[in-house]
Amino acid sequence: MIAADLTIASGDTGNGQALLRKQLNDFETATGNKVTIVDMPSNSSDQFAQYRLWLAAGNTDIDLCTAQILSGRRNWRSNFLI
Numbered sequence: 001m002i003a004a005d006l007t008i009a010s011g012d013t014g015n016g017q018a019l020l021r022k023q024l025n026d027f028e029t030a031t032g033n034k035v036t037i038v039d040m041p042s043n044s045s046d047q048f049a050q051y052r053l054w055l056a057a058g059n060t061d062i063d064l065c066t067a068q069i070l071s072g073r074r075n076w077r078s079n080f081l082i
Contacts (some may be wrong), residue, residue, distance in 0.1 A: 002029040003032035010049045011040035020066075038062060 008028070012020055024035045031073070040047050050064060 001032060003034065003043075006033055006063045007038055007061060008035055008066065009038045009040050009062045010066045011042050011044070012066070021069045024073045040066075 004036070008020075008024070010020055021037065028034055028082065038061075040050060047067060051067070053059075054062060
């Protein structure tokens with residue numbers, strides 16, 4: 001099996017970040033892959049702006065993105081599909 005180095009962008013705070021790291025540690029142990037967490041702003045509007053900037057620039061440094069989208073708020077999906 002070939003191991004990979006992956007990067008995930010996460011704006012989780014407090015226990016969320018610790019839980020994510022624990023899950024990633026388990027994943028790394030099971031697969032041999034290595035995952036680096038890139039901290040994102042905790043504010044969803046700031047996260048949205050950062051993701052749009054990365055996507056517009058064609059940034060390939062981030063392999064996985066996390067986002068918490070709340071009902072009744074801006075529809076992110078349509079913005080990313082443009």
